[in-house]
Amino acid sequence: MGRKGSRYTLEEKLFYIGLLQDGTANPHQIESQYGVKHDQVKQWLERYQIRGVDGLKRTTKQQYSKEFKLGVIQEYLAGDTSYSELTRKYEVSNVGVISQWVSRYTSGKLLDSSSTRRRPRLKNGRKTTKLERIEIAEWTIAHEKHYTEAANHFEVSYGQVYSWVNKYEKDGADGLADRRGKAKEDNGHLSELEKKDLEIKRLKARLEYVSTEAAILKKLQEIERKDAPNKNIKPFKHSPKK
Known part of the structure; x- marks a missing residue:
């Protein structure tokens, strides 16, 4: 019934699923007997269990x-x-x-x-030092992981920022060392001065982001106060208390 390398009808898919469900055969036995890849049969079963018959129907090119x-x-x-x-x-x-x-x-x-x-x-990637990668990762985290904004701000690629943040959160500063080939000069331990400088930049980045959010919230408050008398709008319930 199966035809290796060809498309399968809805009826055929249901037939193979039936063999699995009633215990007549397992995926490998179906592959051996009917020529249908065992992974394909398991995929059909998973789709059927999630979406029923609709999960087995052919669709046009998915966007x-x-x-x-x-x-x-x-x-x-x-x-x-x-x-x-x-x-x-x-x-x-x-x-x-x-x-x-x-x-x-x-x-x-x-x-x-x-x-x-x-x-x-997007912006192309560029070479960076360990110190730069730490600064970029901390800045991005402080700005709620706005990767595109970070890529533009530091003129690096989106993929680089995402990778550095991921490594930094997992392994800390050591995760951002460049381990390709021989150890680079910047991969040693950071000096106390460098650590303090990074901490200052991290705090400044966080303050900058929070200040921007506060300014937006304040502006929203002002708009609501102006419109409330005419539209009977209730004050924004998350507005900060004065």
């Missing part, structure tokens, strides 16, 4: 939003999963699609919701 792609990429970069697992979990057409997203993301290219339109690249 994925930028937000969806970013979520999948970040889950992969966080570790503890593989392209194959993510492909099954999110019903992406094949592992090559996710691999391409990750490649574009880590090389600093923009993710696009459409696979046909071309977009300008």
Whole structure:
């Protein structure tokens, strides 16, 4: 009934799923007897369990939003999963699609919701010292992980910023040492002066971000006070008390 290397009908998929569910055969036995890859059969079963028959129907070429792609990429970069697992979990057409997203993301290219339109690249990566990488990671964390803003501010790539923040949160400053080839001069221990300088910059970055948020909140308060008499708007409940 199965035909290796060909497309399968909905009826065929349900047939193989039925063999699994009633215990007649396991995925490897189905592959041996019918020529259907065991991974494919398991994928059909997972989709059927999640979405029922709709999960087995053919669809037109899927378009994925930028937000969806970013979520999948970040889950992969966080570790503890593989392209194959993510492909099954999110019903992406094949592992090559996710691999391409990750490649574009880590090389600093923009993710696009459409696979046909071309977009300008983000800033290219550049060489940095360990001290710079620590400063960039701390600045980004202080600014609620606004990676694009950090990339523009320090003139590095989005992928570099994301990678440095991830390593810094996992292994601290030591995680940002350049271990390619021979040890670089900047990979030694930071001096007390350098540590103090970094701490000052981190605190300044956080203060700058919080001050900006406070200014926006204050502006929102002013707008609400002006509009409240005419529109019967209740004051913003999260506004800070004076």
